[in-house]
Amino acid sequence: MAKIAFILLCHKDPESIIRQAQRLTATGDYIAIHFDGNAKQAFFDRLQEKLADNPNVVFTPRRIKCGWGEWSLVEATLLAVESAVKAFPRATHFYMLSGDCMSIKSASYAHDFLDKDDRDYIESFDFFKSDWIKTGMKGDRLHYRHWFNERKHKFLFYASVNIQRRLGLHRKVPQDLQMMIGSQWWCLRRRTVEWILDFCRARPDVLRFFQTTWIPDETFFQTLVPHLVPQDEISTRTLTFLMFTDYGMPVTFYNDHYDLLLSQDYLFARKISPGALELKKRLGELYAEDSAEFSLSNEGSSLFRFLVGRGRIGRRFAPRFWETEATLGRERELLIVVCKKWHVAKRLLAQIRAVTGLPCIEYLFDEETTPLPDLGGIQGSIEKRTRHRRALMRMLFDYYNTDRMVVCLDPNNLDLMRDFFSDRSTTKLLEVQCDFSDEYLLGHAKRVGLAGERTSAETLTSLLPTIRADVVFESDQIRDAGFEGIFRVKEASTADENAARLADFLGVDRQAALKITTNEYLFVD
Structure with missing residues (x-):
């Protein structure tokens, strides 16, 4: 039977993380935790104190100071994966989570789901040909080196890119890799993560390349998995249900979304509101319920688009322009x-x-x-x-x-x-x-x-x-x-x-x- 080692990256709310770790390990699974180096030491001490006696919990040996869009997020993930591989030899799958995620199925359902097909679950689309990136920087994420965080040091970030562009410091991607992109929420088999760790040790040049790319958590694993694993063993999807608004922000779920979440064809959901205490309680109880049955309708995304759209009277930014000069014929x-x-x-x-x-x-x-x-x-x-x-x-x-x-x-x-x-x-x-x-x-x-x-x-x-x-x-x-x-x-x-x-x-x-x-x-x- 599948045994899951959850890879948890978190940076706040230690009490919620403690409950999440206790809930996920109570059914026999494991969890490897990386707690952001930017967070308070007192929070980390609290985590260690409360989870010290749990043999199914491991912490990374180092705490990386993580920044959105930086290599530090991938580095922290690799640390957690390596810790989980060493600590939990019986783990068959490694599932990436954040502190805002919660299970929307029972543990037995999740195990049966993973046992049913021997495959990896990760979004992986061609970086240059797909339309996965909707707005903003695309090729420049890879072709120029990024030493500054766009959110913290916007001026330096764009000044650096412009200087490299003027000096012609355009670099190529590693020739033997097809660059791919997708969601950072994946679930990989043990053999796959071991291959990734071996690859990292054998190819420091690839790590150096990704260390100066922008938002590598959307490209690193997404590129390496199809490079190392046969395509017929990869399901190009995430097992974590998430939606985004028209402004690129994740949709947040609240207490009244319980039935909606359960009906989706996913194992976890992101992101759950910190104030949705009733929803968290019900989902936590559900995870331990072996006899729970689920009716999947998967209407979440279409329902969200429908309901959001009702409030928008002006549905288009401008009148239709095509064929305004044409006519059906005055006599018709x-x-x-x-x-x-x-x-x-x-x-x-x-x-x-x-x-x-x-x-x-x-x-x-x-x-x-x-x-x-x-x-x-x-x-x-x-x-x-x-x-x-x-x-x-x-x-x-x-x-x-x-x-x-x-x-x-x-x-x-x-x-x-x-x-x-x-x-x-x-x-x-x-x-x-x-x-x-x-x-x-x-x-x-x-x-x-x-x-x-x-x-x-x-x-x-x-x-x-x-x-x-x-x-x-x-x-x-x-x-x-x-x-x-x-x-x-x-x-x-x-x-x-x-x-x-x-x-x-x-x-x-x-x-x-x-x-x-x-x-x-x-x-x-």
């Missing part, structure tokens, strides 16, 4: 059906097509699989269709040899509606307003990835009001846009009432419109 008429219930809109379009003979295209900007003719590749993906929306519509008008056409849009495509209404062509919009049961909204959440089949009832209940409010918000946005030529049919209205509005929208007589709206299955879920 685009009829847009907007409906949140896609199956209702599709039934309506089928009826319109049968009665009027107009070309009708379903959710072409929302569904990749919408049937479309071959238009030279522009129809190949939703991204291409959206980017070249006016060119796409012109080609569809030409393909069907018509000046009138009906398309479906989801209510969240307000930018598309604005773009089409700003065109010199005639544009009309029919909003189909449906009734939404709780059951339908929960099904919608699952279809779009906000929830999974195993998402807890408590999470679904808390999510429901937000989804309903979002549907109302999208409808209000359409109303507030001030479009001319907008019509509405409602599920609550009679077929006759809806026929009157539909006739005006389509420009057909009342009898033809009534044939469309008398479909008794139109609004059925």
Whole structure:
């Protein structure tokens, strides 16, 4: 069975570290602790005093003064790894943690998970080709030597880089290494960490290179593991659940995130709020519970993006710019059906097509699989269709040899509606307003990835009001846009009432419109 040696780097809150060490070792696992050399000696003395009698705890022989982005973090990690390898010969896996991490599964679940596949878990992406680095310095992290800490000595940091750039002191990476990058939270097998330690002893040139790179804790292990281990024995992922805000800051978890954390396909989570005492207590008790069962839905990241996005009315920094000079054609008429219930809109379009003979295209900007003719590749993906929306519509008008056409849009495509209404062509919009049961909204959440089949009832209940409010918000946005030529049919209205509005929208007589709206299955879920 797997035996885990946790590699813990910490610098504060000794009482929390003591509880964490006691909890993790109580189930038979081990922990190697590096306590930052910048922290108070009294804190370190407290740790040693409380954990001295625990045979499954070891401290590094030296305390490195660590700084964010510096080699010191890797040096401290290597010290802790080496201490764990020597002290715990039965350890099969080495799991990197911080003082802000906590387990979100039981120990037995974690052991079974690691026993299931003989592999290393570490994010490892090509440094130069991947988009793992979103902003800031990229190649310069490696190509220039960094002796100063960017956070503590910003002027010296950038002055040093600029001087090296002017003097042409651009250096190459070690030729036999493919530089990789990823999260610093990894879980490696014993054989892998022993190979890494052997490599460090055999290749001081590589250590010297990384000692003057910037943020090496995101590149050192991530580069060495795929260099030393066959690719089919590496899972390019972390087992620690973490999310980042749009500002690059880690998302912090609180007491009410318990169910959300348990449903994620990870063993630990970062970072837990210091004040989330109830959450820490419940997760601590869970780790020792052998009989605990877990239903994984893994909706955490998509749910976070959804909830954060609701408060942002201005979702784009500037108006769309592509194809503003293009037009669908002054003599053409685009009829847009907007409906949140896609199956209702599709039934309506089928009826319109049968009665009027107009070309009708379903959710072409929302569904990749919408049937479309071959238009030279522009129809190949939703991204291409959206980017070249006016060119796409012109080609569809030409393909069907018509000046009138009906398309479906989801209510969240307000930018598309604005773009089409700003065109010199005639544009009309029919909003189909449906009734939404709780059951339908929960099904919608699952279809779009906000929830999974195993998402807890408590999470679904808390999510429901937000989804309903979002549907109302999208409808209000359409109303507030001030479009001319907008019509509405409602599920609550009679077929006759809806026929009157539909006739005006389509420009057909009342009898033809009534044939469309008398479909008794139109609004059925």
